[in-house]
Amino acid sequence: xxxxxxxxxxxxxxxxxxxxxxxxxxxxxxxxxxxxxxxxxxxxxxxxxxxxxxxxxxxxxxxxxxxxxxxxxxxxxxxxxxxxxxxxxxxxxxxxxxxxxxxxxxxxxxxxxxxxxxxxxxxxxxxxxxxxxxxxxxxxxxxxxxxxxxxxxxxxxxxxxxxxxxxxxxxxxxxxxxxxxxxxxxxxxxxxxxxxxxxxxxxxxxxxxxxxxxxxxxxxxxxxxxxxxxxxxxxxxxxxxxxxxxxxxxxxxxxxxxxxxxxxxxxxxxxxxxxxxxxxxxxxxxxxxxxxxxxxxxxxxxxxxxxxxxxxxxxxxxxxxxxxxxxxxxxxxxxxxxxxxxxxxxxxxxxxxxxxxxxxxxxxxxxxxxxxxxxxxxxxxxxxxxxxxxxxxxxxxxxxxxxxxxxxxxxxxxxxxxxxxxxxxxxxxxxxxxxxxxxxxxxxxxxxxxxxxxxxxxxxxxxxxxxxxxxxxxxxxxxxxxxxxxxxxxxxxxxxxxxxxxxxxxxxxxxxxxxxxxxxxxxxxxxxxxxxxxx
Amino acid sequence: xxxxxxxxxxxxxxxxxxxxxxxxxxxxxxxxxxxxxxxxxxxxxxxxxxxxxxxxxxxxxxxxxxxxxxxxxxxxxxxxxxxxxxxxxxxxxxxxxxxxxxxxxxxxxxxx
Numbered sequence: 001x002x003x004x005x006x007x008x009x010x011x012x013x014x015x016x017x018x019x020x021x022x023x024x025x026x027x028x029x030x031x032x033x034x035x036x037x038x039x040x041x042x043x044x045x046x047x048x049x050x051x052x053x054x055x056x057x058x059x060x061x062x063x064x065x066x067x068x069x070x071x072x073x074x075x076x077x078x079x080x081x082x083x084x085x086x087x088x089x090x091x092x093x094x095x096x097x098x099x100x101x102x103x104x105x106x107x108x109x110x111x112x113x114x115x116x117x118x119x120x121x122x123x124x125x126x127x128x129x130x131x132x133x134x135x136x137x138x139x140x141x142x143x144x145x146x147x148x149x150x151x152x153x154x155x156x157x158x159x160x161x162x163x164x165x166x167x168x169x170x171x172x173x174x175x176x177x178x179x180x181x182x183x184x185x186x187x188x189x190x191x192x193x194x195x196x197x198x199x200x201x202x203x204x205x206x207x208x209x210x211x212x213x214x215x216x217x218x219x220x221x222x223x224x225x226x227x228x229x230x231x232x233x234x235x236x237x238x239x240x241x242x243x244x245x246x247x248x249x250x251x252x253x254x255x256x257x258x259x260x261x262x263x264x265x266x267x268x269x270x271x272x273x274x275x276x277x278x279x280x281x282x283x284x285x286x287x288x289x290x291x292x293x294x295x296x297x298x299x300x301x302x303x304x305x306x307x308x309x310x311x312x313x314x315x316x317x318x319x320x321x322x323x324x325x326x327x328x329x330x331x332x333x334x335x336x337x338x339x340x341x342x343x344x345x346x347x348x349x350x351x352x353x354x355x356x357x358x359x360x361x362x363x364x365x366x367x368x369x370x371x372x373x374x375x376x377x378x379x380x381x382x383x384x385x386x387x388x389x390x391x392x393x394x395x396x397x398x399x400x401x402x403x404x405x406x407x408x409x410x411x412x413x414x415x416x417x418x419x420x421x422x423x424x425x426x427x428x429x430x431x432x433x434x435x436x437x438x439x440x441x442x443x444x445x446x447x448x449x450x451x452x453x454x455x456x457x458x459x460x461x462x463x464x465x466x467x468x469x470x471x472x473x474x475x476x477x478x479x480x481x482x483x484x485x486x487x488x489x490x491x492x493x494x495x496x497x498x499x500x501x502x503x504x505x506x507x508x509x510x511x512x513x514x515x516x517x518x519x520x521x522x523x524x525x526x527x528x529x530x531x532x533x534x535x
Numbered sequence: 536x537x538x539x540x541x542x543x544x545x546x547x548x549x550x551x552x553x554x555x556x557x558x559x560x561x562x563x564x565x566x567x568x569x570x571x572x573x574x575x576x577x578x579x580x581x582x583x584x585x586x587x588x589x590x591x592x593x594x595x596x597x598x599x600x601x602x603x604x605x606x607x608x609x610x611x612x613x614x615x616x617x618x619x620x621x622x623x624x625x626x627x628x629x630x631x632x633x634x635x636x637x638x639x640x641x642x643x644x645x646x647x
Contacts, residue, residue: 526580
């Protein structure tokens, strides 16, 4: 082909056929560009439309338009810019009337934001942990999957995830403020979320980080043989549908599990909502995918496939522990409940400590070796288990239930090995099995001294406290925990099996045999994790 | 005694090792190497651009056999390492002058 220079181009244009061809292509591109602008413009009109940005009345749950007003002003600016660019002029949306002063607590909002940043940092921990436990040939795939599922989760949670999970609606799903204004695309958000006194967008960020954690868990069981298209599809399914809907049951303002009698289901920071959901979806994925090529199980004379970088995996676990200091204490949503925050942080720490030691000591007799991988999973198991009961147990209780989690995770790993299910990171043993144990343990270890965090402090009144079996509370709380965990856990497992089979039906779930032998990194990502720069 | 050096695709290593131990081979040496033959290299991508990588990772499997085992070892390696696609590898055979076991000082076939 001739070089593309102005002289060559002008010469080409002398030919009428070439001229027609050029204008056809050029015209098509301009039409395409115009359509893109049109769609952006139309969407910004929808976001700024007056009918959606005015609340009719003020009421106790505060549907004031302050936040919506700010969003309106921003989108008006975009609308005007696009209008100027496309040569038309849309009338700007009318400014919102000044709202009644809502209670916005600066320190509570700051607390939620800072802990949201900590929870987000757990993504780095997950990337390290999973990459370390994977083989070298699929490392880039693991890392990129972690990054992309974070990006997808943010967008999906913005579009409808937050509305479904934290909006008012019915016991099964939410959508808005309960007065006819939907929260899709973060429209019509009140200044503060419910009675927390925390800016709603801060709550959104905090909960996005939680959703991100849940969707990352699933990749741990599915790495090494999942095609990237399949990764994208199931990530959309998890972040966009499974997590917000099943999570609403427990954490939505009108979720049906909040209304259980005589004791309501409690899940402080998400042993059920984040970890059991994540673990069950991971299990469904591992089952539908099948094991990696060449994987022989212990009962057939084989064993787990070797990791490729224990340094990175262990540091990743500690990074996760650090991030958990945002995950659990941040769930008080209140910087004013200082005793609560301190207690939660200490309980979190002690459960991780005994979880790690429990796994280490439990595994030692098998081979007389101090197993680093088992210890890593043990401390994570303790953290997962304490996530539900952290507010309501004593430090001693935290240590006990953490230790049990350290043993449970090893037994759960053995179980998967026996069932010939290939879970490279132990996602189900750590998050699924110990999420279940942690949720149940609230019904046993809750001391009956602690109730709930409020925006101004702790509410430890008689009506609010949670008491478990070992402290004289009877079986009521334990039953509520089992009901809540089982309904969400079993429900999401069935839904996840359907999701995974649906993705499998598109042919994108598992990569080809040649691709898996070549290695995912070369096949899907065009590179290797550790290029040899010398050659 | 013959020294057999087989350059094979890395994921075939477990299969070949298993098959060789089954027919009676008691030791082998494995090295990670890079190379190309007529397969040439492949292209990789980084930040939107492609670049060529000439050398492809392979495994070099070295095994020393007595003459009575020689044919079956060759046959086994060829059968298990073959995929039918380009890049399956090559086998080089050299005649060996002597083999010594360091621990005991045995030489010849007894040292294998």
